[in-house]
Amino acid sequence: MTRLLISTDLDGTLLNHHDYSAAAAEPMLQKLRSLEVPCVLNTSKTFAELEPLRRRLGHRDAFIVENGAAVCIPSDDPLGVSMTPLPRMGNYRYQSFGPDRTAILALLKKLSGRFRFRGFSDLSVDDLIACTGLDAASATLAMQRQFTEPLIWEDSDDALAEFAETLAGHQLQIQRGGRFVHVMGLCDKAEAMRWIARQYQSLWDEKVIVMALGDGENDIGMLQQADIPVVVRSPAHEPPPVPGRSDVRITEREGPEGWYDAVGEALQRLGL
Numbered sequence: 001m002t003r004l005l006i007s008t009d010l011d012g013t014l015l016n017h018h019d020y021s022a023a024a025a026e027p028m029l030q031k032l033r034s035l036e037v038p039c040v041l042n043t044s045k046t047f048a049e050l051e052p053l054r055r056r057l058g059h060r061d062a063f064i065v066e067n068g069a070a071v072c073i074p075s076d077d078p079l080g081v082s083m084t085p086l087p088r089m090g091n092y093r094y095q096s097f098g099p100d101r102t103a104i105l106a107l108l109k110k111l112s113g114r115f116r117f118r119g120f121s122d123l124s125v126d127d128l129i130a131c132t133g134l135d136a137a138s139a140t141l142a143m144q145r146q147f148t149e150p151l152i153w154e155d156s157d158d159a160l161a162e163f164a165e166t167l168a169g170h171q172l173q174i175q176r177g178g179r180f181v182h183v184m185g186l187c188d189k190a191e192a193m194r195w196i197a198r199q200y201q202s203l204w205d206e207k208v209i210v211m212a213l214g215d216g217e218n219d220i221g222m223l224q225q226a227d228i229p230v231v232v233r234s235p236a237h238e239p240p241p242v243p244g245r246s247d248v249r250i251t252e253r254e255g256p257e258g259w260y261d262a263v264g265e266a267l268q269r270l271g272l
């Protein structure tokens, strides 16, 4: 038998671009729960941001935070129970794939004389609200980071290239996304997805088919490495190309509506 595993982006994919609602996808989330198909959230959001969101969605599976920096597994989940050697964080076991943020901040402090930037650790909640438009509660949760540091880059492009080279010497990288340059370990959504697929493979002892859904540039690696790659259409931009894959499905409908359609089709095709 084969088992299905889903790895999904949140903003613009499972969550509506405009109001962050997942309402249109909720019946399908319920169906996945009844079929015992794990739906792993794979996002740039922090652990602190995911707690209220998972409660709202009734989400009980594992999730991947801060762009692939760590996987968190509920410790009472069958997968979590099999992971007892992993460290605990609240009611979760977690596996991280890069250094802690404190190590990143220590290096950034040393580099702050050479390059001009401001990180989240230099900002107040009000500063973050001013530059992102987040509400106070969301900004507070977004600032509770554990594995990555977003920077507002205030130096030249050449300096950014030199900065990236310096970080590489410390096993760190930058990922550009929206307003910020994210400093993080050598990890990404794709690696974290593959790691959790391997864990399910050994838990189930069955072949695992991985379906990945995303809408943005930072989902491309994850889509390239999935068995079933789905680009969810966005009202904000064109579907990003997924190099090397001619079998990508692009949803007709946008956001959670498209998500609902694509997951429904896959379940039907797999006879689930």
Ligand SMILES: [Mg+2]
Pocket: 009, 010, 011, 012, 013, 214, 215, 216
């Ligand atoms: Mg997205």
